[in-house]
Amino acid sequence: xxxxxxxxxxxxxxxxxxxxxxxxxxxxxxxxxxxxxxxxxxxxxxxxxxxxxxxxxxxxxxxxxxxxxxxxxxxxxxxxxxxxxxxxxxxxxxxxxxxxxxxxxxxxxxxxx
Amino acid sequence: xxxxxxxxxxxxxxxxxxxxxxxxxxxxxxxxxxxxxxxxxxxxxxxxxxxxxxxxxxxxxxxxxxxxxxxxxxxxxxxxxxxxxxxxxxxxxxxxxxxxxxxxxxxxxxx
Numbered sequence: 327x328x329x330x331x332x333x334x335x336x337x338x339x340x341x342x343x344x345x346x347x348x349x350x351x352x353x354x355x356x357x358x359x360x361x362x363x364x365x366x367x368x369x370x371x372x373x374x375x376x377x378x379x380x381x382x383x384x385x386x387x388x389x390x391x392x393x394x395x396x397x398x399x400x401x402x403x404x405x406x407x408x409x410x411x412x413x414x415x416x417x418x419x420x421x422x423x424x425x426x427x428x429x430x431x432x433x434x435x436x437x438x439x
Numbered sequence: 440x441x442x443x444x445x446x447x448x449x450x451x452x453x454x455x456x457x458x459x460x461x462x463x464x465x466x467x468x469x470x471x472x473x474x475x476x477x478x479x480x481x482x483x484x485x486x487x488x489x490x491x492x493x494x495x496x497x498x499x500x501x502x503x504x505x506x507x508x509x510x511x512x513x514x515x516x517x518x519x520x521x522x523x524x525x526x527x528x529x530x531x532x533x534x535x536x537x538x539x540x541x542x543x544x545x546x547x548x549x550x
Contacts, residue, residue, distance in 0.1 A: 330482075359537055359538070361540075367542075368540060368541065368542035368543060369483070369528065369540040369542075371537050371538070371539055371540075374536075374537035381537070382536065382537055417482050417483075419482070426471060426473070426488060426532075427473065427485040427488060428483075428485065428530075428538055429485070430482030430483050430484070431482055432480075432481060432482055433481075433482055
């Protein structure tokens with residue numbers, strides 16, 4: 327059963343700490359998205375990779391956020407330093423260039439106190 | 440600026456009726472539009488895609504229409520069931536770009 331795997335599922339951290347979220351896309355998928363979801367803003371696109379190259383990270387606060395794909399099986403989203411306003415659910419999704427639908431992971435619920 | 444608007448008010452309907460959800464957009468020239476379902480505590484799940492040259496698409500009890508002149512999509516669930524209760528998200532992308540999502544409309548189907 328192919329699925330996108332995100333870790334951790336839940337993370338509580340103190341303001342100023344570094345947070346790293348990980349995503350394993352579905353094997354064979356070459357497109358990876360990072361979204362952030364809050365009640366107020368809904369799902370916001372943070373970053374978009376194709377074949378491990380970043381295509382769009384315009385939605386990501388560059389001063390504290392960074393997204394990478396060290397290899398085809400791992401995508402990471404880092405926040406350093408974290409702030410209370412970063413509290414949200416972060417979703418990773420993957421897809422293939424020949425198929426436009428996105429497959430989402432279960433999300434990482436981040437709480438910054 | 441680009442906007443995707445869905446009715447923020449929850450839609451409450453009785454079991455067996457048809458639910459109709461609306462998605463309006465501005466400043467997009469989408470190659471396609473998608474609808475997703477999201478249950479509490481879970482990620483969105485893809486339901487249907489409709490391309491810019493298609494007027495209507497059906498899948499079982501689901502029907503989607505796409506009017507690029509009105510810049511609007513309608514999502515219908517016929518013979519609704521309590522299990523259809525969820526939040527439904529509209530998503531679209533210009534060709535070659537990533538999906539952007541509306542905030543979703545919550546649907547509650549009561550027995």
